[in-house]
Amino acid sequence: MRKRSYYKRRVHEPDYRENRVDIGRFINYLMNEGRRATAEKVFYEALEKIKEITKEDPVKVFEKALENTKPMLEVASRRIGGANYQIPREVRPERQFFLSTHWIITAARAKKGKPMAEKLADELILAAKNEGAAIKKKQDTHRMAEANRAFASFLR
Numbered sequence: 001m002r003k004r005s006y007y008k009r010r011v012h013e014p015d016y017r018e019n020r021v022d023i024g025r026f027i028n029y030l031m032n033e034g035r036r037a038t039a040e041k042v043f044y045e046a047l048e049k050i051k052e053i054t055k056e057d058p059v060k061v062f063e064k065a066l067e068n069t070k071p072m073l074e075v076a077s078r079r080i081g082g083a084n085y086q087i088p089r090e091v092r093p094e095r096q097f098f099l100s101t102h103w104i105i106t107a108a109r110a111k112k113g114k115p116m117a118e119k120l121a122d123e124l125i126l127a128a129k130n131e132g133a134a135i136k137k138k139q140d141t142h143r144m145a146e147a148n149r150a151f152a153s154f155l156r
Helices: 021-030 036-054 058-069 092-108 115-129 133-147 149-154
Strands: 073-080 081-088
Touching: 021 036, 021 058, 021 092, 058 092, 058 115, 058 133, 073 092, 073 133, 081 092, 081 133, 081 149, 092 115, 092 133, 115 133, 133 149
Parallel strands: none
Antiparallel strands: 073 081
């Protein structure tokens, strides 16, 4: 029996303040246990902190951080002849956005000793400057794909 096909959601809701779809999706990924109001509060507080610290438009810093952390390549496991190979492949735009936001949020949550809004603001500022844990994760992913470039011919 064939696997059931799943369809991507085409329309995403924008956030209420900036009316931007990417911010709405980021807030959705930030949300825990359906607590949207808490996630929105954390995100908008982070934008305020970014404005205080950098004296720049926080939405531009957010965009730059996302752009800097988007991976171009990743590796996928593939079993060929009894051996597993890590095959490098290009990343689709939707997945780029997901990985980028996921790495930023994970890096912010991993920090200790501050409120989440401050940790998120710090991580977004670092990512905008091409520094921080999310950028390191992207570089590790690219390094892994580059190291396994010899297996690129195994891709279907």
